[in-house]
Amino acid sequence: MNVQAPAIAATLLIATSLAFGPRASDAADVPKDYPSRPVRLIVPFPPGGSNDILGRFMATRFTERLGQQVIVDNRPGADGMIGSDIAARSQPDGHTILIVSTSYSMNPAVHKKMPFDPAKDLTPIALIGTGPNAISTNPGQGITNVKELIAAAKAKPGQINYASSGIGGFNHFGGELFKIAAGVDMTHVPYKGGGPAMIDLMAGHVPVLFSTLIQVLPHARSGKLRVIATGGPKRSPALPSVPTVLESGVPGYEVTIWWGFLGPAGMPPALVRALNDVTAKILKEADTVKRLAAEAAEPAFATPSAFGQTIQKDIGKWIKVARDAKMQAH
Numbered sequence: 001m002n003v004q005a006p007a008i009a010a011t012l013l014i015a016t017s018l019a020f021g022p023r024a025s026d027a028a029d030v031p032k033d034y035p036s037r038p039v040r041l042i043v044p045f046p047p048g049g050s051n052d053i054l055g056r057f058m059a060t061r062f063t064e065r066l067g068q069q070v071i072v073d074n075r076p077g078a079d080g081m082i083g084s085d086i087a088a089r090s091q092p093d094g095h096t097i098l099i100v101s102t103s104y105s106m107n108p109a110v111h112k113k114m115p116f117d118p119a120k121d122l123t124p125i126a127l128i129g130t131g132p133n134a135i136s137t138n139p140g141q142g143i144t145n146v147k148e149l150i151a152a153a154k155a156k157p158g159q160i161n162y163a164s165s166g167i168g169g170f171n172h173f174g175g176e177l178f179k180i181a182a183g184v185d186m187t188h189v190p191y192k193g194g195g196p197a198m199i200d201l202m203a204g205h206v207p208v209l210f211s212t213l214i215q216v217l218p219h220a221r222s223g224k225l226r227v228i229a230t231g232g233p234k235r236s237p238a239l240p241s242v243p244t245v246l247e248s249g250v251p252g253y254e255v256t257i258w259w260g261f262l263g264p265a266g267m268p269p270a271l272v273r274a275l276n277d278v279t280a281k282i283l284k285e286a287d288t289v290k291r292l293a294a295e296a297a298e299p300a301f302a303t304p305s306a307f308g309q310t311i312q313k314d315i316g317k318w319i320k321v322a323r324d325a326k327m328q329a330h
Contacts, residue, residue, distance in 0.1 A: 031271055034094055035068040042098045044083025046076040048195020049165060050212040053295075054128060054259050055099040061282050076193055079166045081107060081114060084262075088121040092266040094275065098122065101212075102257045103169040105314035109322035110168030119315060124308040125261040125272055126279040131297040132232030133174045133255040134213040135245065136225045141207040146182075146229045146248035149208065153184035160186045162208040163201055165194040168327065173318065174231060174255045175210040176325040178245070181253040201225055212257050213238065213296040231255035238296035258300075260307055272304050 039062070043055040052074065059070040075083035080103055087098035104118060116122070137143045143152060153160045164171035167190045179186055189206055191197035194215050201209040202224045209216070213230055217238055220227045229245045230236050233254055245253040261279070263272070280301060282288055289299055302310070 031268075031274060034271060034274075035066055037095060038069040038071050039066065039094070040073050040090075040096045041070050042083045042087050042096065043072055043074045044076065044080035044087075044098065044100065045074070045165070046193035046195050047074055048198065048215070049193050050131075050215045050257070051080075051099050051101055051259065052195070053214060054297075057291075058099070058128070058261075061288075062278070065278055065282065079103060079107060079111075079169045081111070081116075084118070084122065085115040087262065088116040088264055090264045092123070092264040092268075094263065094267060094271045096264065097125065097275075098262045099128070099259060100262055101170060101259045102314065103165075104262075105311050106168060106170060106173055106318040106322075108315050109318040110327055119312055121265050122262040123265055123267045123272060124304045124311065125263050125267075126276045126304065127300060127302040127307040127310065128259040128261060128279070129292060129297045129300055130256055130258045131295075132213050132230040132236055132244075133171070133257060134211055134216050134220075134227045134231070135174075135178070135229045136201060136209045136211065136216050136220065136227050138201055138204050138207055139223065139226050140204055143207065144226065144228060146243075146245060146250060149228065150182050150184055150250075153182070153186050157185040158187055160184075160208065161189045161206050162186050162210055163189050163191055163197040163206040164210050165197055166190045166192060168322075170212070170255075170257055171197075171210040172327070173321060173325075176327060177253060177255060177321070178210070178250070180325055181245075181250045198225070217296050236296050237293055258310070276304050 041055055041059050043052045045051045056072050059072050062070045075086055084098060087096055090096035107114060108118060143149050162175050164175055172188060175188060194211050197209055198216060200206050213236055216225060216227060219225045227239055227242050229243055229248050231245055231254060235244055283299060292299055
């Protein structure tokens with residue numbers, strides 16, 4: 001399961017300096033009357049997950065560049081569909097932007113009815129970045145690597161629980177693919193977002209978590225949880241001592257995530273291009289690239305149309321994965 005998002009330097013993390021008021025180099029890229037008021041950045045998940053982490057970083061940087069406050073608005077629920085639907089129904093004037101991840105293209109695979117059409121009702125603006133998923137365990141559980149996890153799961157079929165951010169999301173797909181690739185039976189425990197799932201992992205209420213690496217990285221470095229493997233094609237520079245799932249003896253397991261910005265359908269093309277251009281400039285800055293590497297994200301770049309093509313292709317891909325994994329549609 002390899003999400004091959006076109007390269008776009010992940011705008012995820014933002015440099016630490018704040019200079020309110022648009023830079024001269026950006027002024028020519030943005031329509032003169034935009035933004036005329038604060039911009040709302042909808043995060044369709046609770047605080048603490050990767051969308052929230054990256055969204056807050058990006059809000060800071062866009063505030064600097066656009067000269068208006070970019071306010072993060074968490075609207076969790078229904079695996080991101082509630083917040084996405086709010087964005088889809090907003091005015092297409094650039095004052096409401098949505099941050100999504102790969103789970104956005106997975107929803108059609110596990111939801112029979114959706115309040116909006118993910119291929120038509122939102123406008124692709126910019127792909128932000130990519131990074132691997134991670135398999136984490138509670139240090140007190142005694143599972144220190146993938147082989148031990150597989151052995152535990154085979155010794156107690158269906159009795160090893162794994163947490164995810166919700167039914168049908170990126171982390172759920174990562175867990176189900178692991179079950180298929182490793183030939184084990186584990187029980188999925190869905191949470192209302194990555195943050196609550198991680199809290200229960202660290203508290204010892206659940207032994208295993210499938211998540212994005214960026215979400216668990218700070219806690220792995222502090223020793224509060226243990227990352228036993230990552231799902232990318234190669235080791236993450238952020239945790240070079242941690243092997244990939246492929247290296248750990250599970251062929252066919254490759255899970256990466258992308259993040260990106262969308263706006264309501266009908267946004268003026270000139271405004272979409274302007275926001276994409278500003279994002280690209282942020283991503284080229286040395287401080288941003290350095291910060292991305294520290295947060296286990298990969299730099300990338302894509303035009304709005306290329307990002308849209310990625311979404312379209314992934315929708316078909318995840319429908320097939322859900323069918324093969326026998327994931328239930330809701």
